[in-house]
Amino acid sequence: MISVDEHRAQVTELLGKRPAVSRPVTECAGLVLAEDVAAPVSLPPFDNSAMDGYAVRSADVAGASEDAPVELDVGVDIPAGLTDVPALPPGTAHRIMTGAPMPDGADTVVMVERTDGGTTRVRIHAESAPGTHVRRAGEDVAAGTVALEAGTVCGPAQLGLASAVGRETLAVFVPPRVLVVSTGTELVLPPQPLAHGQIYESNSVMLGGALRALGCEVTTVRSVADDVDSFRAAIEPRLADVDLVVTSGGVSAGAYEVVKDTLTGAGVTFTKVAVQPGGPQGCGTWDGVPVVTLPGNPVSVLVSFEAFLRPAILSSLGHADPDRTRVRARLLETLTSPQGKRQFRRGYYSHPDGDVTGVVGPRGGPASHLLAALSQANCLIVLDEDTTEAPADSEVDVLLL
Numbered sequence: 001m002i003s004v005d006e007h008r009a010q011v012t013e014l015l016g017k018r019p020a021v022s023r024p025v026t027e028c029a030g031l032v033l034a035e036d037v038a039a040p041v042s043l044p045p046f047d048n049s050a051m052d053g054y055a056v057r058s059a060d061v062a063g064a065s066e067d068a069p070v071e072l073d074v075g076v077d078i079p080a081g082l083t084d085v086p087a088l089p090p091g092t093a094h095r096i097m098t099g100a101p102m103p104d105g106a107d108t109v110v111m112v113e114r115t116d117g118g119t120t121r122v123r124i125h126a127e128s129a130p131g132t133h134v135r136r137a138g139e140d141v142a143a144g145t146v147a148l149e150a151g152t153v154c155g156p157a158q159l160g161l162a163s164a165v166g167r168e169t170l171a172v173f174v175p176p177r178v179l180v181v182s183t184g185t186e187l188v189l190p191p192q193p194l195a196h197g198q199i200y201e202s203n204s205v206m207l208g209g210a211l212r213a214l215g216c217e218v219t220t221v222r223s224v225a226d227d228v229d230s231f232r233a234a235i236e237p238r239l240a241d242v243d244l245v246v247t248s249g250g251v252s253a254g255a256y257e258v259v260k261d262t263l264t265g266a267g268v269t270f271t272k273v274a275v276q277p278g279g280p281q282g283c284g285t286w287d288g289v290p291v292v293t294l295p296g297n298p299v300s301v302l303v304s305f306e307a308f309l310r311p312a313i314l315s316s317l318g319h320a321d322p323d324r325t326r327v328r329a330r331l332l333e334t335l336t337s338p339q340g341k342r343q344f345r346r347g348y349y350s351h352p353d354g355d356v357t358g359v360v361g362p363r364g365g366p367a368s369h370l371l372a373a374l375s376q377a378n379c380l381i382v383l384d385e386d387t388t389e390a391p392a393d394s395e396v397d398v399l400l401l
């Protein structure tokens, strides 16, 4: 038996590092930058108004108040997007809109609410210190500096910034094309009615969703019979088109273990991992393509994904921290766990008002077929190898899903 950490390290090594590619910014959400993004322009690119109002000289509105407004001639309108902005003659105001360039000569903006809104003459009811409501060129990003560093995860804000400095494409680590294979002669697909002894296939949908959420391009073979020739015939022709194969089922200790029977001695090593659920695991290559073989029970599949595949894929995609957020929480019920195995229990974590630590309760028991309980969980409760009992009210580690 190998440890959770050892198997995770093996899967991570198997997946290696993904190559970098250039992609449109619109297709980079969630991906990691493979390059520094330098800003060829400053942000803002020019001094501009932060308000709708009047661009003036601060000195021309000195002493203005509600009772003693200053009245100025209005020159021109400066809407956002105007590129040839006339300078401001002394003793006058230009009407200016938010985002429009400041005219030469003006050093401050009076917002329209502090004026009578005049279009030929304007009464200004407040003083305005130099720089008020002016957004300075380069105050956000200076041209020539690095706006985003390699290794940054491209969330919405980062993609917004990359676009704002004029980027159309970004070099990112490209997610793998993954073939998801569900094995089991008992598996059928709707709308076929279930005969006694059959179940609807669900693992490939679950895994497909989890993989797509990491940006992977997923194809599926949803039901392969527990027969070596059928398995080979269904998968081998597809190997050339994918970067990773993930199977479920057919790897434990029974008599019809199709994945194990096909791939033992052909590049894949099958092991027992000290984890509950999801002990039977395998990884290796098939005709040079990385293969990760998961057990068949649905809860084992998702727990294995969380424990091994997700961190390995995120590492391959350049994420410095591929782990789920881990918090401590007060356990609402006593849980037991097998000695020597790391147990991942499905739980529901919440944070009652006024409680510094969150609380967590189990959803379902330790059995690995309880899909409804899994669907109610928002976290995994981690009971480590040395823990055999975690009493109610004790603190436990929780991975937030």
Ligand code: AMP
Binding pocket: 182, 183, 184, 186, 187, 199, 200, 201, 202, 203, 204, 248, 249, 250, 251, 252, 254, 295, 296, 297, 298
């Ligand atoms: P196995 O690991 O092949 O022995 O499967 C373990 C359990 O998981 C059995 O009860 C299977 O029927 C079930 N199972 C295997 N594959 C799937 C699947 N793709 N969808 C739903 N249940 C499955």
Ligand code: MG
Binding pocket: 183, 184, 185, 226, 249, 250, 296
């Ligand atoms: Mg099976």
